Amino acid sequence: MGPNPKMRKEFFDSTRSSPFPDEVLERVLSLLKSHKDLSPEIVARRFPRVKSVTLKGKPRFSDFNLVPENWGADVHPWLVVFAAKYPFLEELRLKRMAVSDESLEFLAINFPNFKVLSLLSCDGFSTDGLAAIATHCKNLTQLDIHENGIDDKSGSWLSCFPENFTSLEVLNFANLNTDVNFDALERLVSRCKSLKVLKASKSISLEHLQRLLVCAPQLIELGTGSLMPELTACQYAQLENAFNQLKNLSTLSGLWEASAPYLPVLYPACTNLTFLNLSYAFLQSHELESLLCQCPHLRRLWVLDTVGDKGLEAVGSNCPLLEELRVFPADPFDEEVIHGVTEAGFLAVSYGCRRLHYVLYFCRQMTNAAVATIVQNCPDFTHFRLCIMNPGQPDYVTNEPMDEAFGAVVRTCTKLQRLSVSGLLTDLTFEYIGQYAKNLETLSVAFAGSSDRGMQCMLEGCPKLRKLEIRDCPFGNAALLSGLEKYESMRSLWMSACNVTMNGCRLLAREMPRLNVEVMKDDGSDDSQADKVYVYRSVVGPRRDAPPCVLTLSGL
Amino acid sequence: MSSIPKEHDYIGLSEAPSMEKISDKLSSSSSTLSTEENINSKSSSTSLNLKETELRLGLPGSQSPERKLILPAAGVSLFGKDIDTNSTNGYPLGPLKNLVSGVKRGFSDAIVGSSGKWVFSGSNGSEKSCVAGPAKKDDVAQSPKPVLEKNSQVAAANENSSAPAAKAQVVGWPPIRSFRKNTMASSLVKNNEDVEGKSGYGCLYVKVSMDGAPYLRKVDLKTYNNYLDLSSALEKMFSCFTIGQCGSHGLRGQDGLTESRLKDILHGSEYVLTYEDKDGDWMLVGDVPWDMFTDSCRRLRIMKGSEAIGLAPRAMEKCKNRN
Numbered sequence: 001m002g003p004n005p006k007m008r009k010e011f012f013d014s015t016r017s018s019p020f021p022d023e024v025l026e027r028v029l030s031l032l033k034s035h036k037d038l039s040p041e042i043v044a045r046r047f048p049r050v051k052s053v054t055l056k057g058k059p060r061f062s063d064f065n066l067v068p069e070n071w072g073a074d075v076h077p078w079l080v081v082f083a084a085k086y087p088f089l090e091e092l093r094l095k096r097m098a099v100s101d102e103s104l105e106f107l108a109i110n111f112p113n114f115k116v117l118s119l120l121s122c123d124g125f126s127t128d129g130l131a132a133i134a135t136h137c138k139n140l141t142q143l144d145i146h147e148n149g150i151d152d153k154s155g156s157w158l159s160c161f162p163e164n165f166t167s168l169e170v171l172n173f174a175n176l177n178t179d180v181n182f183d184a185l186e187r188l189v190s191r192c193k194s195l196k197v198l199k200a201s202k203s204i205s206l207e208h209l210q211r212l213l214v215c216a217p218q219l220i221e222l223g224t225g226s227l228m229p230e231l232t233a234c235q236y237a238q239l240e241n242a243f244n245q246l247k248n249l250s251t252l253s254g255l256w257e258a259s260a261p262y263l264p265v266l267y268p269a270c271t272n273l274t275f276l277n278l279s280y281a282f283l284q285s286h287e288l289e290s291l292l293c294q295c296p297h298l299r300r301l302w303v304l305d306t307v308g309d310k311g312l313e314a315v316g317s318n319c320p321l322l323e324e325l326r327v328f329p330a331d332p333f334d335e336e337v338i339h340g341v342t343e344a345g346f347l348a349v350s351y352g353c354r355r356l357h358y359v360l361y362f363c364r365q366m367t368n369a370a371v372a373t374i375v376q377n378c379p380d381f382t383h384f385r386l387c388i389m390n391p392g393q394p395d396y397v398t399n400e401p402m403d404e405a406f407g408a409v410v411r412t413c414t415k416l417q418r419l420s421v422s423g424l425l426t427d428l429t430f431e432y433i434g435q436y437a438k439n440l441e442t443l444s445v446a447f448a449g450s451s452d453r454g455m456q457c458m459l460e461g462c463p464k465l466r467k468l469e470i471r472d473c474p475f476g477n478a479a480l481l482s483g484l485e486k487y488e489s490m491r492s493l494w495m496s497a498c499n500v501t502m503n504g505c506r507l508l509a510r511e512m513p514r515l516n517v518e519v520m521k522d523d524g525s526d527d528s529q530a531d532k533v534y535v536y537r538s539v540v541g542p543r544r545d546a547p548p549c550v551l552t553l554s555g556l
Numbered sequence: 557m558s559s560i561p562k563e564h565d566y567i568g569l570s571e572a573p574s575m576e577k578i579s580d581k582l583s584s585s586s587s588t589l590s591t592e593e594n595i596n597s598k599s600s601s602t603s604l605n606l607k608e609t610e611l612r613l614g615l616p617g618s619q620s621p622e623r624k625l626i627l628p629a630a631g632v633s634l635f636g637k638d639i640d641t642n643s644t645n646g647y648p649l650g651p652l653k654n655l656v657s658g659v660k661r662g663f664s665d666a667i668v669g670s671s672g673k674w675v676f677s678g679s680n681g682s683e684k685s686c687v688a689g690p691a692k693k694d695d696v697a698q699s700p701k702p703v704l705e706k707n708s709q710v711a712a713a714n715e716n717s718s719a720p721a722a723k724a725q726v727v728g729w730p731p732i733r734s735f736r737k738n739t740m741a742s743s744l745v746k747n748n749e750d751v752e753g754k755s756g757y758g759c760l761y762v763k764v765s766m767d768g769a770p771y772l773r774k775v776d777l778k779t780y781n782n783y784l785d786l787s788s789a790l791e792k793m794f795s796c797f798t799i800g801q802c803g804s805h806g807l808r809g810q811d812g813l814t815e816s817r818l819k820d821i822l823h824g825s826e827y828v829l830t831y832e833d834k835d836g837d838w839m840l841v842g843d844v845p846w847d848m849f850t851d852s853c854r855r856l857r858i859m860k861g862s863e864a865i866g867l868a869p870r871a872m873e874k875c876k877n878r879n
Contacts, residue, residue: 063731063734064727064732064733065728066727147733282743308779328736329732329740332730332732333725339776362730362732389729420731444731446729446731
């Protein structure tokens with residue numbers, strides 16, 4: 001029973017004899033990657049003492065609405081077992097899990113030592129659940145609420161922290177919109193002397209921000225609130241001064257509604273920045289450039305494509321230490337807009353930032369030649385995620401498929417672990433990937449390939465492949481069935497809107513009894529089609545929390 | 557349906573047979589060109605009303621002299637009608653090269669050695685021609701049809717069935733988390749409301765329409781620094797349609813048009829780039845310094861030269877007053 005979690009457990013195994021004192025062992029993280037579907041009971045049996053748990057539930061494509069909402073991954077059964085077996089649980093990090101307010105309240109009440117809660121891309125809860133956490137978790141050090149499908153009813157949860165509560169070190173409520181009681185927040189920040197990370201929401205104004213910074217000059221990570229202009233000259237000066245006090249800041253984010261005149265207040269705090277997250281700030285190229293000039297040690301940068309190629313040129317010129325770049329589209333769905341970044345921007349970055357190894361790049365045009373040059377400049381890519389937003393778009397100069405681009409990537413970047421491909425791609429791309437991508441673990445494919453051969457190449461090559469997610473590709477049963485043995489060494493396979501049929505899935509399930517083959521049908525689709533298929537290893541057979549729309553074919 | 561679109565050869569006026577095949581495909585298949593919902597067209601300006609989009613430099617009825625290329629456009633129209641070599645509507649081009657043969661040329665090329673990258677590749681019969689920009693709406697043979705918001709059918713992915721109107725979004729594509737999507741959407745609405753036609757922080761979106769083209773585009777004027785950048789972008793954007801000259805006249809001399817140049821332009825071109833200023837007047841692009849233009853431009857229109865004639869007097873007036 002239970003969702004399909006990938007569990008990473010940091011645990012202390014008391015049955016092992018060890019020369020180290022308990023306190024040391026507790027801090028030694030024995031990371032056990034267990035990628036089979038487990039049930040809470042099994043976990044509890046195998047790992048008698050656990051302080052920290054990370055659970056990842058739904059397939060990644062659930063982020064993009066491709067997975068039915070009630071698919072599963074409910075955290076509650078886990079909490080029930082944990083309450084019995086790990087009452088001293090301290091940390092819980094959940095990703096893509098279904099979490100209810102009841103679960104949060106259960107968590108808050110049943111774990112007296114509870115310290116760290118992180119929720120990323122989860123859904124099913126509201127701010128009421130947060131209120132329960134704030135009310136009951138006396139030892140809380142981290143509350144990190146990040147990009148969830150949360151029902152944001154009110155900001156009153158923040159006022160639930162008791163007045164004598166002082167242990168908070170991390171508070172991230174950046175993605176909530178409702179107003180919190182500012183006075184309560186100010187008092188909270190003042191009394192939590194160990195607060196290192198504060199990421200505020202849009203509801204926090206510049207004036208509020210100034211007051212918070214005065215209370216917490218020790219911050220290492222700051223997410224500002226809204227930078228909408230509303231300051232007097234005197235207030236501006238005070239704000240500048242407050243930023244001046246932030247000598248230890250390494251991460252800056254937020255900047256909602258960033259307004260050019262106010263960006264300079266940030267400058268004094270930028271000297272030691274290593275991570276700048278501007279992915280919600282509609283900045284122009286010159287604004288970005290001015291900001292980047294202040295950040296000589298930048299290693300990670302997230303921006304919106306409003307900065308354009310010019311902005312990326314500025315990145316290339318000003319960020320020699322850059323290791324990670326993510327460029328998000330400001331307006332991904334408006335097809336009328338000619339906007340954003342092109343191959344030119346990416347090229348400019350590659351010339352200036354030779355240490356780049358992680359890129360996520362959304363663009364509307366790209367060329368094979370540019371990508372080949374980019375990877376020549378930056379051969380150390382470990383994560384190369386290129387999204388040409390128009391499905392199936394070729395090289396816009398030559399009109400050829402983008403096969404050679406990704407061929408260049410896999411040939412040149414021998415350390416590549418994660419790859420997302422896009423644009424017009426034939427089977428040749430997958431031949432290249434299968435042949436060269438020896439370290440590839442995660443591969444995402446959409447609107448690509450010409451035949452079953454494409455998928456076969458991926459499955460026959462790529463010795464380290466763990467996660468393969470495919471959508472809208474012409475791969476059918478032959479392709480699916482070419483990977484039988486491979487799936488047992490993989491974490492999961494997702495295929496949606498391909499040419500796989502129910503019969504193909506049944507065959508797979510029959511041949512490979514240790515796999516769960518889940519099929520989800522779309523409304524009104526043909527009975528024989530397997531619209532969405534999710535395959536993963538399991539030792540416990542079909543999960544019992546699957547809703548009716550998910551059919552599990554299992555050999556067990 | 558009117559005649560099958562054929563492609564133009566600027567110089568020789570002969571049709572490239574390979575393109576004909578494509579044109580056939582386009583008009584007979586579920587071409588996205590004909591199924592666009594957001595057709596902003598007068599009834600006569602559908603994709604198949606080719607006369608409107610015929611590529612010429614001269615105004616109807618005129619013989620255009622051999623000219624130095626400062627102007628226009630190299631654009632091959634997929635919608636273009638075949639040029640009858642005997643037509644009195646004459647000919648244009650002279651030095652303009654044949655896009656179809658794969659030479660990429662744009663008017664910006666002619667002006668200052670710009671890259672002139674045409675998205676439209678003449679590569680002989682490639683089915684993928686004319687795919688950038690508006691191309692997203694073309695059927696590209698190899699890629700399966702994206703799953704659409706409603707009626708997502710796997711089976712459909714294999715048919716060459718018509719993609720419903722371009723506006724329909726593909727579920728979960730581009731792959732952006734809901735949280736970010738929703739945040740961006742509400743911020744954009746806010747931005748656009750604030751800056752509708754006006755300068756504001758963030759962006760300055762103006763609509764661009766072209767007479768004869770089936771749909772509008774939008775551009776953010778803030779992403780360009782001068783007329784050259786703007787014209788390059790428009791060139792790419794509308795490369796699938798015939799495009800006469802687009803504002804290139806604005807590139808010569810930053811101090812604006814002179815009366816004589818203006819005359820040259822109007823006599824030499826089929827299309828001109830015009831804009832509506834904040835007073836509601838339609839002006840020729842290029843007659844004011846760039847910054848003044850971005851401040852006052854509410855929207856752009858690539859207008860047929862014949863209609864632009866009427867703008868000339870006002871522009872002349874302004875030129876005179878300025879000079």
